[in-house]
Amino acid sequence: MNDLQTNLFRTISFWAFFFCFPFLFGCQFEKDDSSAILIIGGGTSGISAGIAAARQGVSTVIVENTEWVGGMLTAAGVSAVDGNYNLPGGFWGEFRDSLINYYGHTDSLKTGWVSNVLFEPSIGDKILKTIASQEKELTILFKSRMQSIHRENEKWTVTIETPDGLKVLHPQIVIDATELGDVARQCGVPYDIGMENRDETGEAIAPEVSNHVIQDLTYVAILKDYGKDVTIVCPPNYNPEEFACACENGLYKKCDSSTVLWSKEKMIEYGKLPNNKYMINWPIFGNDFYLNCIEMSEKEREESLKAAKDRTIRFVYFIQKELGMNTLGLADDEFPTADRLPFIPYHRESLRIHGSVRFTLNHITQPYGQAEKLYRTSIAVGDYPVDHHHGRYFAPNKLPKLNFYPIPSFGVPLGVIIPQQIKNLIVAEKSISVSNLVNGTTRLQPVVMQIGQVSGLLAATAVKEKKNIEDVSIRTIQRILLSEGGYLLPFLDVKKEDPLFKPLQRIGVTGILQGAGKREGWENQTWIRAKDSLLWSELTGLKDVYPFIKIKIAPEPVTLQELVELIGGIAEKEKISVNEEYSFLAQKVLERYNFSFNPHEIVTRSEAALLIDQLLHPFEKEITIQGNFKN
Numbered sequence: 001m002n003d004l005q006t007n008l009f010r011t012i013s014f015w016a017f018f019f020c021f022p023f024l025f026g027c028q029f030e031k032d033d034s035s036a037i038l039i040i041g042g043g044t045s046g047i048s049a050g051i052a053a054a055r056q057g058v059s060t061v062i063v064e065n066t067e068w069v070g071g072m073l074t075a076a077g078v079s080a081v082d083g084n085y086n087l088p089g090g091f092w093g094e095f096r097d098s099l100i101n102y103y104g105h106t107d108s109l110k111t112g113w114v115s116n117v118l119f120e121p122s123i124g125d126k127i128l129k130t131i132a133s134q135e136k137e138l139t140i141l142f143k144s145r146m147q148s149i150h151r152e153n154e155k156w157t158v159t160i161e162t163p164d165g166l167k168v169l170h171p172q173i174v175i176d177a178t179e180l181g182d183v184a185r186q187c188g189v190p191y192d193i194g195m196e197n198r199d200e201t202g203e204a205i206a207p208e209v210s211n212h213v214i215q216d217l218t219y220v221a222i223l224k225d226y227g228k229d230v231t232i233v234c235p236p237n238y239n240p241e242e243f244a245c246a247c248e249n250g251l252y253k254k255c256d257s258s259t260v261l262w263s264k265e266k267m268i269e270y271g272k273l274p275n276n277k278y279m280i281n282w283p284i285f286g287n288d289f290y291l292n293c294i295e296m297s298e299k300e301r302e303e304s305l306k307a308a309k310d311r312t313i314r315f316v317y318f319i320q321k322e323l324g325m326n327t328l329g330l331a332d333d334e335f336p337t338a339d340r341l342p343f344i345p346y347h348r349e350s351l352r353i354h355g356s357v358r359f360t361l362n363h364i365t366q367p368y369g370q371a372e373k374l375y376r377t378s379i380a381v382g383d384y385p386v387d388h389h390h391g392r393y394f395a396p397n398k399l400p401k402l403n404f405y406p407i408p409s410f411g412v413p414l415g416v417i418i419p420q421q422i423k424n425l426i427v428a429e430k431s432i433s434v435s436n437l438v439n440g441t442t443r444l445q446p447v448v449m450q451i452g453q454v455s456g457l458l459a460a461t462a463v464k465e466k467k468n469i470e471d472v473s474i475r476t477i478q479r480i481l482l483s484e485g486g487y488l489l490p491f492l493d494v495k496k497e498d499p500l501f502k503p504l505q506r507i508g509v510t511g512i513l514q515g516a517g518k519r520e521g522w523e524n525q526t527w528i529r530a531k532d533s534l535l536w537s538e539l540t541g542l543k544d545v546y547p548f549i550k551i552k553i554a555p556e557p558v559t560l561q562e563l564v565e566l567i568g569g570i571a572e573k574e575k576i577s578v579n580e581e582y583s584f585l586a587q588k589v590l591e592r593y594n595f596s597f598n599p600h601e602i603v604t605r606s607e608a609a610l611l612i613d614q615l616l617h618p619f620e621k622e623i624t625i626q627g628n629f630k631n
Contacts, residue, residue: 035059035060035061035139035169035171036058036059036060036171036172036173036459036460036463037053037058037059037060037061037171037172037173037174037175037456037459037460037463038060038061038063038156038158038169038171038173038174038175039053039060039061039062039063039174039175039177039456040063040146040149040158040174040175040176040177040178040182040183041062041063041064041065041071041176041177041178041179041429042062042063042064042066042068042069042070042071042140042142042177043064043069043070043071043072043073043075043177043178043179043429044070044071044072044073044429044445044448044449044452045071045177045428045429045448045449045451045452045455046062046064046069046071046175046177046428046429046452047062047069047070047071047128047132047452048091048449048450048451048452048453048455048456049175049177049426049428049452049453049455049456049459050062050132050135050138050140050456051091051131051132051135051138051453051456052091052452052453052454052455052456052457052460053137053138053456053457053459053460054135054136054137054138054456055135056456056457056460056461056464057137057460057464058137058459058460058463058464059137059139060137060138060139060456060460061138061139061140061141061169061171062138062139062140062141062177063141063144063145063146063160064140064141064142064143064144065143065144065145065343065344066142066143066343066344067142067143067336067343068125068343069125069128069129069132069140070121070124070125070128071179071344071429072179072346072347072445072448073121073124073445073449074121074122074124074125074128075121075125075342075343075344076220076342076343076344076345076346076347077121077220077221077222077279077281077334077335077342077346078218078220078279078281078346078445079118079119079120079121079124079222079273079279080112080114080115080117080118080271080273080279080281081096081115081116081117081118081444081445081446082114082115082384082387082444082445082446083382083383083384083441083444083446083447084381084382084383084384084444084446084447085116085117086383086492086523087381087383087409087446087487087490087492088496089381089450089485089486089487089496090380090449090450090453090481090484090485090486090487091449091450091452091453091484092445092446092449092450092453093485093496094131094485095124095127095128095131095449096117098127098130098131099117099119099123099124099127102119102123102127103119103274108274109274111272111273111274112269112270112271112272112273112278112279113266113269113270113272114270114271115271118271118272118273118274118279119273119274120222120273120274120275120277120334121222121334121335121342122333122334122335141160141162141167142163143162143163144160144161144162144163145160145161146158146159146160146161146182146183147159147160147161147166148186149174149183149186149187150187151187151422151423151424151425154423154424155170156169156170156171156172156173156174156424157169157170158170158171158174172424172462172463173424173425173426173459173462173463173469174424174425174426175425175426175427175428175455175456175459176425176426176427176428176429176431177428177429177452177455178429178431179344179347179350179429179430180293180294180347180350180351180431181294181350181351181352181353181427181429181430181431183425183427184351184353184419184422184425184427184431185295185351187422187425188421188422189353189354189419189420189421189422189425189427190353190354190420190421191351191352191353191354191431192351192352192354192436193212193214193292193294193295193351193352194210194211194212194213194214194436195207195210195211195213195399195400195436195437196210196435196436197209197210201358201360201361201362201435201437202360202362203360203361203362203435203437205361205400205402205405205437206361206400206435206436206437207399207400211399212292213292213390213393213399214292214294214348214349215348215349215388215389215390215439215440216283216288216289216290216348216389216390216391216392216393217288217289217290217291217308217345217346217347217348218281218283218287218288218289218308218312218345218346218348218389219287219289219305219308219309219311219312219341219342219345219346220279220280220281220287220312220341220342220345220346221279221280221287221312221315221316221330221341222273222277222278222279222280222330222331222334222335222342223277223278223280223316223319223328223329223330223331224276224277224278224328224329224330224331224332224333224334225276225277225278225327225328226327226328226329227327228327229326229327230320230326230327230328230329231317231320231321231326231329232313232316232317232320232329232330234317234321235310235313235314235317236310237310237314238314238317238318240318240321240322241254242285242311242314242318243285243286243314243315243318243322244285245259245261245284245285246267246282246284246285246286246315246318247261247262247263247264247266247267247284247323248261248262248263248264249264249322249323250322251322259284259285260284261284262284264323264325267282267284267286268319268325268328270282277331277334278328280312280315280316280319281346282315283389283391284391285391286315287311287312287315288389288391288392289307289308289311289312289345289392290390290392290393290394291304291305291307291308293305294350294351295351305345308345309339309341312341313339313341316329316330347430348388348389348430348443349430349436349439349443350429350430350431351431352430352431352432352433352434352435352436352439353419353420353427353431353432353433354419354420354433355415355416355417355418355419355420355427355432355433356415356416356418356419356420356433356470356625357372357374357377357413357415357416357433357625357626358416358433358434358435359374359412359413359416359432359433359434359435359438359442360434360435360437360438361386361407361435361437361438363375363410363413363438364407364408364410364438364441365407365408365517367410367411367517368511368514372626372627373511373544373626373627373628374411374413374415374626374627375411375413375489375508375509375511375627376509376510376511376623376627377413377414377415377474377509377623377625377626377627378411378412378413378414378478378488378489378509379411379412379413379414379450379451379454379474379477379478379481379486379488380411380412380447380450380451380453380454380486380487381409381410381411381412381447381450381487381488381489381490382409382410382412382441382442382444382446382447382490383409383410383490383523383524383525383526384441384444384447384524385404385405385406385407385440385441385522385524386402386404386405386407386437386438386440386441387402387403387404387405387440387441387444388400388402388403388437388440390402400437402437402440404522405437405440406519406524407441407517407519407524408517408518408519408524408525408526409490409492409517409524409525409526410441410490410517410526411487411488411489411490411509412432412442412447412450412451413625413627414454414458414474414477414625415433415625415626416432416433416434416451417432417433417451417454417455417458418469418470418625419433423468423469423470424462424468424469426455426458426459426469428448428451428452428455429448429451429452430442430443430448432451450486453481453484453486454477454481457477457480457481458472458477461476461477461480470625473622474622474623474625475619475620475621475622475623478509478619482502482505482506487505488505488506488508488509489505489508489509489515489526489528490515490525490526491504491505491508491515491526491527491528491530492525492526492527493527493528493529493530493531494528494530494606499593500530500593500606500609500610503609503610503613503614504528504530504606504609506613506618506619507609507612507613507618507619508528508609509619510541510545510618510619510621511541511544511545512539512541512542512544512545512609512612512618513528513538513541513605513608513609514538514541515527515528515529516528516529528605528606528609529605530604530605530606530609531604531605531606532604532605533557533558533602533603533604533605534557534558534563534602534603534604534605534607534608535554535555535556535557535558536551536552536553536554536555536556536557536558537553537554537555538605539551539558539566539608540553542566542570542612544629545618545621545629546570546573546574546618548573549566549569549570549573551566557602557603558602558603558608559599559600559601559602559603560586560597560598560599560600560601560602560603560607561583561599561600563603563608563611564582564583564586564599564611565582567582567586567611567612567615567616568582570616571615571616574616576615576616576617582615583599585615586611586615589610589611589614589615590607590610590611593610595607595610
C-alpha cells in the first residue's frame, strides 16, 4: 500500500469512526432484522412464547440476560412446581412429560412434599433448550440485554447489547417476558405496584387503603449431600436467632406461639429434589427477603439484591452449624456461578399493567355473576390458592392474611396480556393485568408457562394475518390452544385425551353450560358435571347466545327429544341449513361418540354439550375482549 492509499484509508476510517461513535457503533451492526417477533426475557413465559411462535412458522428472537432459559423454574432455582398437577395442558403438559421421560416415572418427580413435580434446575434448563433447538424459526441471544426500545410510525426499534456487540432489531411485535415488567415500564404502559384497595377492585378481602407492598422475593439455594463435612466459613453478621423460628431446634423457645414449627427433617425435605439435592426456598423465617426493586435501575437492583443473597448464605450456614446438617452444601453441579447461587432471585411479584381487562378475585370466585364474562375469553388455567409471602415485610400484621386463601380453579382471560395504549406489545410473566390478590395464584409456574404459550400464539397469529394483536379473533387463539392440548377452562371430569374434551371446553367458554367450582381438602377444583342429568334451569346460558329462544326455568330434566326440538328451532332461526332431519343428525353425532340414541331418555350434560356444539356451533360466534357476543 503506497502513501496515498494509506492516507486515504486512514481518512475513511477516521470519518467512519467519527460518525458511528455518537450512535455507540450502531452503524456497524444496524440492520433491519427479519424476525417478526422479539421476546425480551427467556424465562418461564419467554421460552414458552418463543417455542409457541416458532411452531407457527414465524421467525422469533428471544433475548435472555443469562446463559439459561426457564427463569423461575430453572435460573431462579424454583424447581418445585406449584399446582396444575391434574391440568397438564399445553406447553406446561409437554414440559412435565419431558421431565417424566427424563427421570423415568411420574413418581420419580415426587421427591419432596411441597410438590408433585420436582427436578434439578440444570435438567429443566437442558430440557427446555432441547425443545427449543428443534425450532428452526427460533433464535436465542444469550448473555444479552435490551438497551433501548421505542416505537415510532407504527414501527419498533429495539437495541440489543450482545456479546458480539449491539444489534438493532425492528420486530413487528414485542413480548415483554421480563421478570419485573421492564419493557412495559420503558414503553410507558400504565401499571400498578402493591395492593389495591377494596373499593378499586371490589374484592372483599383487599385492604381498605392501597399500599406499595409487594411479596417477598427469595434467593433460592440448591444443596447437595456431599457425604462429608462441607460447613462454610461463618458469614459476616451471622446471628443464629435470625432463623431460630424456621423449625424445631434449641433456639425456638423464643418463637411466637402462632408460628408453625416443623421438624428440621421436614423442613429440609420440603423441596427435596432427585439425586440427593434439596431446594431451599423456606418461607417460615428462612430465606425469604423483602425488597421492592421493581422501579430500580439495573445497577441499583444488583446492589440491593446482595442483601438477599447474604441472607440465604447465612441460612445455609444455620442449617449446617445449628441443625447439624453439615454434609449439605451448595451444589457444585447446578448453577455455573461464582457463588453457586442461582442466576436470578425468585421474584414473586412484579408491576401489573393496566390491560384490556383486569382479572380480579371476583372473576375467579363468581365467574358467571360478573358484568364482564371473562371466562368466555379464557386461555390458561390455574388451580392454586391465593398464596402471598409477606413474612419479611417489617409490618406483616398490617396486611391481609393471604396464606392459601381458598378459591375454585379458574381460567385466565386473554385481555390480561394486552396492555392499554401501546400497539403490538404483549406483556407476559407476572406483569399481566390482574389484581394484587389474584397475582398470588397467577404467578405460579404452570400458569405463567401457559400465558407464555398464548403470548407466542397471539403474536404469531397477528403476524400471519397481518393484524394488530387486539384485532385477532379470541376464538382463533382458543382453537389453536385446543388443537395443542391446552385447557380453556379447568374442568376436571373430562381429561384432554377424552373425545369429549374439546366439545365440553368449547361449550364451557360459551357459557351455555357452566362449571361448578369447589374446594376439596387442599385442592381447588371446577367440574362441568359431564355425567349428570341436564335440567331445564341449566340451559339459561343458551339465551345469552340466542336471545330469541324461550326456555322454561324449572328444575326438571330434559329429554333427548326435547333437546333436539330446541336445537332444531334455534337452527331454523339462525338459518343453519341442513340436508337431514335434526333427530337423524343428533343420532349420528351421539353414535359417533359411542352414546345411544333414546329420544325419551333424559339427556346428560355431556350429551347436551356435544349436540349443541356439533349442530349449532355456538363457539364460532365471535366475542369481545370483555366476553360479550358480537352483533
